[in-house]
Amino acid sequence: MPYYPVNLNLAGRRCAVIGGGAVAARKVLALLAAGAAVTVVSPAVTAELAALAAAGQITHIERPYWPGAIENFFIVICATDDPDVNRQAAEEGRAKGALVNVADAPELCDFTVPSQIVRGDLVITVSTGGKSPALARRLRQELEARYGPEYGLYLAMVGRLRDEMKERLATPRARECFWRRALDDEALALVKAGKLHEAEEKIRDAIGGIRAEP
Ligand SMILES: C[C@@]1(CC(=O)O)C2=NC(=C\c3[nH]c(c(CCC(=O)O)c3CC(=O)O)Cc3[nH]c(c(CC(=O)O)c3CCC(=O)O)/C=C3\N/C(=C\2)[C@@H](CCC(=O)O)[C@]3(C)CC(=O)O)/[C@H]1CCC(=O)O
Numbered sequence: 627m628p629y630y631p632v633n634l635n636l637a638g639r640r641c642a643v644i645g646g647g648a649v650a651a652r653k654v655l656a657l658l659a660a661g662a663a664v665t666v667v668s669p670a671v672t673a674e675l676a677a678l679a680a681a682g683q684i685t686h687i688e689r690p691y692w693p694g695a696i697e698n699f700f701i702v703i704c705a706t707d708d709p710d711v712n713r714q715a716a717e718e719g720r721a722k723g724a725l726v727n728v729a730d731a732p733e734l735c736d737f738t739v740p741s742q743i744v745r746g747d748l749v750i751t752v753s754t755g756g757k758s759p760a761l762a763r764r765l766r767q768e769l770e771a772r773y774g775p776e777y778g779l780y781l782a783m784v785g786r787l788r789d790e791m792k793e794r795l796a797t798p799r800a801r802e803c804f805w806r807r808a809l810d811d812e813a814l815a816l817v818k819a820g821k822l823h824e825a826e827e828k829i830r831d832a833i834g835g836i837r838a839e840p
C-alpha cells in the first residue's frame with residue numbers, strides 16, 4: 627500500500643533523535659530546516675552535531691537512551707546502530723503519542739522520510755515506499771539538476787502575484803482560469819533562462835485574456 631504524503635508544520639515542535647551518527651545527522655538537519663526544536667540523545671555524536679549543540683541549535687543529551695527519555699515529543703526518530711535500542715525507543719515514543727520513525731525498521735515506522743530538494747518554499751520529495759532509498763537519492767539528483775534555485779524565486783513571484791490576483795479577479799473560477807493559462811511553457815522557459823522579470827510581465831499579461839471572457 628502506498629504511503630499518504632503530508633507536509634508537517636514543525637515550527638517550534640519538539641522532536642527527538644535517538645543516536646548521533648551519520649543517519650541521525652541527516653535527519654536532524656532536515657528537522658532544523660523545518661524549524662523544529664531538536665533534542666539528540668546519544669553518548670557520541672558526529673562533529674557536525676557537536677557543532678550544532680555547541681552553537682545552541684540543538685539540545686544534546688550525552689548519554690545512551692534510557693526508558694523514560696522520551697517525554698513530550700511530537701516526533702521521535704530512532705537512528706542508533708543498535709536495533710534493540712531503536713525498537714525500545716520506538717515503543718516508548720508510540721506509547722507516549724509521538725509519530726515514530728525507525729531508521730533500520732520500515733515496518734515500525736509511522737512515517738518515512740522522503741528524499742527532498744528545497745527551493746525556497748518549493749519542496750519536491752521522492753518516496754519509494756521504503757523499497758529503494760538509493761533510487762530515491764538518484765531521482766533527487768535528477769530533480770536537482772532540472773529544478774534549480776530559480777524555481778524558488780519563481781514561486782515567490784507567483785505567490786506575490788496570487789495575492790494580487792485575488793484582488794483583481796473577483797471569482798474563484800476566474801482565478802482558476804487565469805492560473806491555468808498563466809503558468810504556461812513560455813513563462814517556464816523565461817524562468818529557466820533566468821528572465822524572471824519577463825516571466826512576471828508575461829503572467830500579468832494573461833489577465834487581459836481572462837477579462838475579455840464573458
Ligand atoms: C530518502 C532518505 C531520506 C533521509 O534519510 O533523509 C532515506 N534514506 C536515504 C538514503 C539511504 N538510505 C540507505 C541507503 C543505502 C542504500 C540502500 O540500502 O538503498 C541510502 C542511499 C545512500 O545513502 O546512498 C539505507 C537504508 N535506508 C533504510 C534502511 C532500512 C531498511 O530498508 O530496512 C536502510 C538499510 C540500512 C542497512 O542496510 O543497514 C530505510 C529508510 N530510508 C529512508 C529514507 C526511508 C525510505 C525512503 C523511501 O521510501 O525511499 C526509510 C524506510 C526510513 C527512514 O529513514 O525514514 C535518504 C536519501 C537522501 C538523499 O536524497 O540523498
Ligand SMILES: NC(=O)c1ccc[n+]([C@@H]2O[C@H](COP(=O)([O-])OP(=O)(O)OC[C@H]3O[C@@H](n4cnc5c(N)ncnc54)[C@H](O)[C@@H]3O)[C@@H](O)[C@H]2O)c1
Pocket residue numbers: 644645646647648649650667668669670671672689690691705706707708711728729730759
Ligand atoms: N534510514 C536510513 O536512511 C538509513 C541509512 C543507512 C543506514 N541506516 C541504519 O541506521 C543505523 C544508524 O546508521 P549510522 O550510519 O548513523 O550509524 P553510526 O554507527 O554512524 O551511528 C550510530 C550512533 O548511535 C549511537 N548510539 C549507539 N547506542 C546508542 C544508545 N544506546 N542510545 C543512544 N545512541 C546510541 C552512537 O553513539 C552513534 O552516534 C544503522 O544501524 C543502519 O542500519 C539507515
